[in-house]
Amino acid sequence: MEKIRKVIPLNRVEGDLELHLEIEDNVVRDVRSVGTMYRGIENLMSGRGPMDSLVITPRICGICTTAHLNAAAKALDMAYGAEVPDNAQRLRNVTLMVEQLQNDIRHAVLLFMPDLTHATYAGQPLYGEAFRRYAVLKGETTLQTVKETKRLLEIIAILGGQWPHSSFMVPGGVVSVPAASDIIHCRHILRNFRKWYEDRILGCTLEVWGRIRSWDDVQAWLIAAPEHQNSDLGFFIRYGLDLGLAAMGQSHDTFISCGGPDLPARTEVVPEGDAHRFAPGGFYSARRTMEMDPRNISEDIACAFFKDDVPARHPYEGRTVPLDSEDDSQKYSWAKAPRYDGRPAETGPLADMVISGKPLFVEQVEQRGANVLLRQLARLVRPAMILPAVDQWLAEMAESRSPFYQDYSKRITSQGYGLVTAPRGFLGHWLTIENGLIANYQVITPTAWNASPRDSHGVRGPWEEAIVGTRISNVQHPLEVEHVVRSFDPCLVCTVHAMQIS
């Protein structure tokens, strides 16, 4: 049968993405993931004051704004040798994780689920209920999600001024000095969110979900109580299995994460693994998790609209020199190809789960490989893992006498990097300061990892690999491909770099 080429621009992803598909016999044989817009933010950083990164880099993305702020502040901490006192660390962690919490639910419900209400699935037994819950601008869960996540974000406004786009994290801590009454408000808001999450999304308490360690446990959980079946999680598992989402979207099965945020020196929050971080980072491949050394990260531009003398660079040496998009037919994206030790890697809630050794997810990756259902499952249950820590840190902030900021001496020539788990996965900022000004600034976003084009060895990026082999029922509208891509929670606004100076 003949090959069909189809270009689909995707919406309901942050930013602009096109997928160029080659389809034969209703199966995707090849794909190019194309970031279609270049905003040039890395380049407009050069020559600016180093603290400007705190204002500009949150504007890389409207939904992960706090994560970018955190990465920029950490890079400055390192560059200046600034120490972050305990209460500042707690405040940073709370705001970072609140942003994750709202994004996890907003993505799942507002960006991913609408695809499952497409008319193509009208014949499915659970279709009517999917429509009732998730129809765009109308679904029951949709309406609740908008209200509840909006309330949750008030925590970031109380502690940091506003959401999105504030700059309350600075080297040496945070600028805020919240009063005990502010912190009490935050805890009330968090408790409210937790109640809704347990009642509506999860269908059980965090403790009950925390006992699940295998797919057998999930099956048993589903039938143990009607609240489990009928929660959005329970519904998603049942409907997702009906639609075959567990058999879609297998990729390289390599994962990368930089782990949970740094712990304050004194805390009752119990870390998993590495004692200095809430959750360990790592690189997972062939059923093994290894320590993740950021020196092994490079960005390959073989298929990206940038030019350089070498095919790949570590971000400290990175540069962004754009080409006119028509110059070279091998190149097809405004996204560079991040590689760890030369290998592509997937990042996001599933990567975090696997790398921190959560038994259910490790088991499923080993048995079935990462897939659409598993990625969304990880996203839906991640709040269960982090809600208690957020509340604990708020409580500690109120009791502790630690300052929120500590002064330091600025260095005029220095380097630093900041690695953060953003809502969509592993985010890194790399900063070089020379003579008191930014000489180089490189950002690798989580979606850069996931949306990566091919590299100089021709190895596809994670979601390119996941899309190949997808069976499509209607070539005019490759809905199945959309499921695969959206399961990565794509954000193209971050991922296409801005460049250039001089």
Added chain:
Amino acid sequence: MAKTIYWIHGGSCGGDTWSLFNADTPDFIELFDFLGLDLLWHQSLSVRSTDELQALNDKILSGEQQLDILCLEGSVIHGPNGSGRFDMLPAGPKKDLIQALAHKAQFVLAVGTCASFGGIGADSDIMASGLQFTKWEMGGLLGQGFRTLSGYPVINLPGCPCHCEVVVGTLSAVAADMPLDLGHYNTPTNWYGVMVHQGCTRNEYHEYRVEEKKFGERGCLFFYMGCHGPLVTGPCNKVLWNRRSSKTRVGVPCFGCTRPDFPQQYPFFQTRNIEGIPIELPDGVSRAHYMAYKGMAAAAAPKRLIKRKTGI
């Protein structure tokens, strides 16, 4: 009859949409029902296939589908070299679609600073512009003389991001056929007729020139820490963010994000000054009088403020 609205992203971070999600009474979902607006397309939310979207665009451009309100969030990208190819749709540069749609719309709203003035990227090789301004200069994509079918210029709603109440309020006025009073840079005076400074809980410190030089304190940030509150307009301390707060209230200096030159070309977090007095003074203020006033204000400052003993 329901007014139609089409929401497109240019060179955008998506922040203006996520800011709109903070809206309360009506919230983002209720908004369209309350105002009787038919949302034809929103880049972040709509479920339409490519072909359906193309068909919609064709109908608007041919005149078959009425377009009442066009909202752009994000800048118009002209680079490289005016071709617009740094921001492509399958049919061609996105700026061409934006231009074509604008000429069919009854009202055009530039949501956010990037859409209004170019914002992030206005000084770089992506050649970002706003719809009718490039930073301080009128022109942008559509040209100084552009008027929509209703006779208005592009209505600029700057802010990085734009405050949700500004969008809700402006859409409410347009949906109800109420006139909008436009002031400087064609921004509605309802929200841009007040300085960011008005309503900041640190005002008492400001009044008595109790000024901070480092982070983590409670005093005013205007003299040394780069706060633009007294210099720029915006509803931040009148309407508040996320129902509760603002940057300046928690100690983050205002970055002047509603101004056409945002992001400024000189460093943030510091105030440029002459003889200890900021170079940029509030609009219309004479330097000599200001220096005298601030000198007396500092002398009159009560101990409780100097010692930062208030609960604010």
